[in-house]
Amino acid sequence: MTRRRLLLGLLALVLAVAASTTLLARAGAGSESCAVKGEQAEERGVLVSGSGARVLVIGDSYAVGGGVLPDQSWPLRLPGRVRVDGFSGSGFTVGASPCGDVSYATRAARARLAGVDLVVVEGGLNDADQPLADLEAGYERLVRALGDRPVLVVGPPPAPLLPYDDVAAVDATLARLAAARGTPYLSMLDVELSYLPDLLHPDAAGHRVFGDRVAERVRELLR
Template sequence: MLHRGIPRRVAGASVVVLLLAALMAFYVADRAGAGPARCQQHRLDARERAAIVTGEGERVLVIGDSWSVGLGQDDLSRSWAAELPGEVHVRGFSGSGFSARASHCGRVSFHDRAATALGVRPALVVVEGGLNDFDQPGAAIERGFRDLMADLAGHRVVVVGPADAPSRSRAVPRVDAQLEELSEAYGVPYVRTSDLDLDYLDDRLHLTEDGHRDFGVAVADRIADVEPTRPAVVRR
């Protein structure tokens, strides 16, 4: 009996180890928004959203993450950016952020995509993000922000910070405070959104259709209350 029990216990332990390994792999892929298939889907979504232009008037460029793309929505044209006034062009990429390694899908940070995004020749640039920088060191966020401001030199800019998404709520205050401080250092207005009460999908990270509308309306109202400015040259 003793000898029969040992293989069973070993087999049971092996199953547990395999399950834990599988769960860890799923977590890493989910956290990074990574894996070849997922990254490819993010690229397809980014292209689809970039092809959608909403509104009329002053040309507005939104550089952002999955929220600007509308990840999780059946109709990407209903992402929050559609609530902004003007002719709105979105250049978003799910999982990306200010820091270079917020995403594991390659060179897709805001800085990496800014030069191409500016091809729409905007009168105003709205940078939205921060939730994907939740586990990045402050130095990486600062470096990415600095490089982005250099990219946007000469353009009127507003930075929109992260909302308090439940799945990343613990990290939001740190990222929010740093982005506000960096925006002040570069002389561009910062729109705080961490106070908003929004509706989220079951993943507790992405917005429902109502959440997108409420976020977009709030951001549009708050941008109307500030004066977009060109980033200052900051010596580091």
């Protein structure tokens, strides 16, 4: 009986460690509570940078600028009058976040889309451990929410913390879904970013590289 209890205890410990590792391996799933993430999202959402064509960025903690100063996040490098709808730990799928349904489609449905010239949808890292069927369903929901507005989909980079094959599967799925609808897609699988110690979020230099890569494509689409 003692040995059986010991084995059960070890199994529970392994499962707990696995669960916590999965939670931490998300773009924005640090120690912050869902309420704090919501506050961070609201604070970032009221900041508008630049001038010209109106650009809306929908994304995860990369869009919010998790781990860097507010003026170092990649959306600030985009041309146009840029507004960000970001929520740390979120993704295309509902299951990407432990904070309820903060998926891109649900947020897009309530976003201020009137007058937006281009929607940049960035993400996918938090969907890497979700079923690809859920990723497809979330993408289709997002398409319906955005309607006929011009969209650029930006895929996930190869963050060192996550299995490359899982990230590549998300990239391939998003590329296929975007191509099926004629939506521009920007793969980031080959981008070389520098990361914070968590090996998941870019540092300030990484944000510059990421932002400049996206900005080049945005300029093309706004011409």
